[in-house]
Amino acid sequence: MTVLEIIERTIMNEIICSTRVAKIMATAIVEELEKEDFELTKDTATIRRAAVPCCQNCGRDFISPELVYFAPIDGNIVCSECAQIHQDRQLRFYVREG
Numbered sequence: 001m002t003v004l005e006i007i008e009r010t011i012m013n014e015i016i017c018s019t020r021v022a023k024i025m026a027t028a029i030v031e032e033l034e035k036e037d038f039e040l041t042k043d044t045a046t047i048r049r050a051a052v053p054c055c056q057n058c059g060r061d062f063i064s065p066e067l068v069y070f071a072p073i074d075g076n077i078v079c080s081e082c083a084q085i086h087q088d089r090q091l092r093f094y095v096r097e098g
């Protein structure tokens with residue numbers, strides 16, 4: 001099964017809908033993931049790792065692991081709260097080294 005097919009199947013298992021509706025929803029989800037800079041291949045959905053240990057806007061230390069954001073407008077890695085003002089943002093994953 002491809003990532004798209006897994007998402008489709010999950011939608012159909014969770015809510016009662018036609019194959020067609022599930023396909024439309026799954027395609028929309030994949031498009032959103034790609035906007036957030038997920039790399040999707042046939043078998044995997046990968047997310048890039050954030051290299052900085054704290055928010056470059058408010059200074060809060062990230063909890064490992066934490067989903068954070070890259071803001072292309074200023075090149076900063078920020079926490080989800082600080083990312084809310086950014087329309088253009090990409091999801092990143094922070095995990096402490098070692």
Ligand SMILES: [Zn+2]
Binds near residue numbers: 055059078079080082
């Ligand atoms: Zn912040």
